Every structure is written in C-alpha cells, then in structure tokens.
Amino acid sequence: MPFAPGVLERPALEVAPLLLGAVLTRGVISVRITEVEAYLGETDPGSHAFRGRTPRTVTMYGPPGHLYAYFSYGMHVCANIVCSPEGTASAVLLRAGEIVAGLDEARSRRLTSKTDADLARGPARLTKALGIELGDDGADLNRAPFDLELPARLAAWATGPRTGVSGLGGGVDYPWRFWVPGEASVSPYRRHVAKRAG
Numbered sequence: 001m002p003f004a005p006g007v008l009e010r011p012a013l014e015v016a017p018l019l020l021g022a023v024l025t026r027g028v029i030s031v032r033i034t035e036v037e038a039y040l041g042e043t044d045p046g047s048h049a050f051r052g053r054t055p056r057t058v059t060m061y062g063p064p065g066h067l068y069a070y071f072s073y074g075m076h077v078c079a080n081i082v083c084s085p086e087g088t089a090s091a092v093l094l095r096a097g098e099i100v101a102g103l104d105e106a107r108s109r110r111l112t113s114k115t116d117a118d119l120a121r122g123p124a125r126l127t128k129a130l131g132i133e134l135g136d137d138g139a140d141l142n143r144a145p146f147d148l149e150l151p152a153r154l155a156a157w158a159t160g161p162r163t164g165v166s167g168l169g170g171g172v173d174y175p176w177r178f179w180v181p182g183e184a185s186v187s188p189y190r191r192h193v194a195k196r197a198g
Helices: 012-019 103-109 123-130
Strands: 023-026 029-039 067-072 076-083 090-101 146-149 158-160 177-179
Touching: 012 029, 012 076, 012 090, 023 090, 029 123, 067 123, 076 123, 090 103, 090 123, 090 177, 103 123
Parallel strands: none
Antiparallel strands: 023 029, 023 146, 029 090, 029 177, 067 076, 076 090, 158 177
C-alpha cells in the first residue's frame, strides 16, 4: 500500500523513529526495518550534505520518499530514505532489518551469513539482501520494484550515538541512531576509530 510522501516531509530526527517497523520491499524480498540513523543535511557535520550540494548528494536534496544510495569505502552500497521538504538534504540511513519475505532469495545473496538474523544486520548487508545497487539512487519508494509500507503505530525505540561517525557529528552529542530494543537483527554499535598515519 503506497505511503503519503507528506508523511516523510519533516526532519530526519522525526522521521527516523517512524521508519522503525516499516517494511521495505524490492522485488520478492521484504525487510522490516529495525535500526536507522538520522542525518540533517547542511546543519549536520556527520552528513554527506554538510558542505552543500555535490554530484554525490543531489538525491538528498530531492523529494521525500526517494532512495539515496551511495558507495561506502568504495566497496559497499548503503541506502537512505530522503525526507524533509525538497531542497533540505535530510535523510535516514537504513542500518538493519529483519527479512520477512523472500528469505530463500536473501540467503542466496548472503551466503556468508551464519544466521537469518545476520542477513540484513548492518547497512551493507541490508542493501545486499534487498539487491539494492548504486543505480537505484533516486528511486521512488512508491513505485516498482520498490514498495515502502509504514507501520500503523510507532514502535518502542531506543537511541544512541551514530555508528562510525567521528569528530563533529559523532559521539554522545548526536544520539541520532534509533533501534528497536531486543531485536536480533540490530547491528552492534561501533564507535569510529581514527586511522594512524603509517
């Protein structure tokens, strides 16, 4: 059932908890979202859009309800749901979820996963399980092959620092990671560790 894009036309900190329990489908696979992170665009030092519009971030400035997909560390695709009014560059990173349909297909894409809870635990695993690729950047989540079904009611949730964000935008001052407590699919928290010059 299509969602009303206006529901997502608000800041990422408001949209993030609304997405917990939402079901994102691509083709035959559906994932119930259990963990997300909010990014507030040009006002957020942890956001890709902090320094303004670039070729990489143009989708973040687009209409809410679209997918912002990007390469992380040049090897993994990560996916965000664009929110806030068009031109704001606010988005919610999809960090983890539980496969609720298409389990066999998801298993075939994630042969290294030891358990089903592991299939979409972490942003790169989630996109791999769903088959999201860089070419899906900008996709409308109300149109095939995607479908986003928002939950009928707000899930119970917890918050904490975003994973892997260092310096400004990271740590306890930015408790902008949201998750469903007790869910096996939620990824473990990892704080950013600065690399030493060799």
